[in-house]
Amino acid sequence: MKKVLVLVLLVIVGYFLTDTFNLIPFGENRIGNPQDEQTVAGYYLNNTVEKTSVANTVTAIVVNYRGFDTLGEVTVLFLATTGLGSILFRRKEDEEEIERINKPSSSLMQTGSRVLFPLIALLGIYVFIHGHLTPGGGFQGGAIIATGFLLMLISYKNFKAGHTMLNWVESLAGITFVSIGLWGLLTGGTFLENVLPAGELNNLISGGVIPIIYIAVGFKVAAELTGVLDILLNIKPKK
Numbered sequence: 001m002k003k004v005l006v007l008v009l010l011v012i013v014g015y016f017l018t019d020t021f022n023l024i025p026f027g028e029n030r031i032g033n034p035q036d037e038q039t040v041a042g043y044y045l046n047n048t049v050e051k052t053s054v055a056n057t058v059t060a061i062v063v064n065y066r067g068f069d070t071l072g073e074v075t076v077l078f079l080a081t082t083g084l085g086s087i088l089f090r091r092k093e094d095e096e097e098i099e100r101i102n103k104p105s106s107s108l109m110q111t112g113s114r115v116l117f118p119l120i121a122l123l124g125i126y127v128f129i130h131g132h133l134t135p136g137g138g139f140q141g142g143a144i145i146a147t148g149f150l151l152m153l154i155s156y157k158n159f160k161a162g163h164t165m166l167n168w169v170e171s172l173a174g175i176t177f178v179s180i181g182l183w184g185l186l187t188g189g190t191f192l193e194n195v196l197p198a199g200e201l202n203n204l205i206s207g208g209v210i211p212i213i214y215i216a217v218g219f220k221v222a223a224e225l226t227g228v229l230d231i232l233l234n235i236k237p238k239k
Contacts, residue, residue: 044057044061044065045057048060048061048065049201051198052064052194052198052207052208052210053198053199053200053201053203053206053207053208054132054133054201054206054207054210055132055133055134055201055202056131056132056133056134056135056136056137058135058137059131059132059137059207059210059214060132060207060210062137063132063137063138063210063213063214063217064192064194064209064210067181067191067192067213068181068191068192070213070217071177071178071181071192074174074177074217074220074221077220077221077224078170078174078220078224081224081227081228084228084231084232085227085231104157105154105155105156109155110155110156112155113151113152113155113156116148116151117148117149117151117152120144120145120147120148120151121145121148123144124141124142124143124144124145124148124218124222125141125145125218126141127140127141127144127218128140128141128142128214128215128217128218129141129204129211129214129215129218130204131211131214131218132206132207132210132211132214133202133204137214137217137218138213138214138215138216138217138218138220138221139217139218139221141214141218141221141222142217142218142219142220142221142222142223142224142225143221143222143225145218145222145226146221146222146225146226146229149161149222149226149229149230150226150229153229153230153233154233160230161226161227161229161230163227163230166223166224166226166227167223167227169219169220169222169223170219170220170223170224170227172219173216173217173219173220173223174216174220176212176213176216177213177216177217177220180192180209180212180213180216183195183209192209192213194207194208194209194210195208195209196208196209196212
């Protein structure tokens with residue numbers, strides 16, 4: 001009987017969800033012109049580059065027009081990291097017994113890691129610094145930097161990510177993001193309003209607060225992901 005009730009409930013919910021989505025004119029325009037500013041997509045296409053001086057329209061939308069939502073995404077990542085850290089919490093007196101789960105790598109692997117790590121970090125920094133000009137941004141650049149730390153973690157059993165430093169970087173990046181948002185409110189605008197001069201299109205120093213926010217997101221994502229990887233690769237051996 002329970003299975004029948006669950007099935008009926010799922011059918012009812014599925015019907016109303018399908019009916020609701022059918023009412024939403026995805027990709028359509030009331031006048032038929034894809035450039036019509038009466039639609040959200042048309043407004044973005046016509047005004048993003050001119051008003052923000054950001055060549056990457058996706059970046060401008062993510063960080064400026066829906067920047068509050070992006071702040072929520074970063075917060076979710078922070079909460080996930082905090083939850084994982086809480087589950088795998090270790091007392092200080094147990095830290096000496098913790099060892100890396102991976103086996104020692106070869107000298108060739110270690111040498112290659114030392115050579116590639118700064119290049120990977122540089123690539124990640126380049127990606128989120130130029131996020132307003134080229135495809136990429138804070139999340140992508142932060143993930144790239146985290147892969148560089150992962151390479152070092154699996155190559156050296158004694159490599160330490162330095163959680164104290166990661167916590168400082170993560171906290172400062174988050175504070176920077178929120179402070180820029182409050183700056184918009186204090187100047188009489190809205191939260192995360194672009195209060196700095198837009199600059200000239202395709203210049204590195206352009207886009208107002210958009211590149212600053214993406215840099216903060218890049219450092220925050222890199223710190224959080226690196227911390228998660230370091231926690232997952234360390235275990236307490238069974239006695």
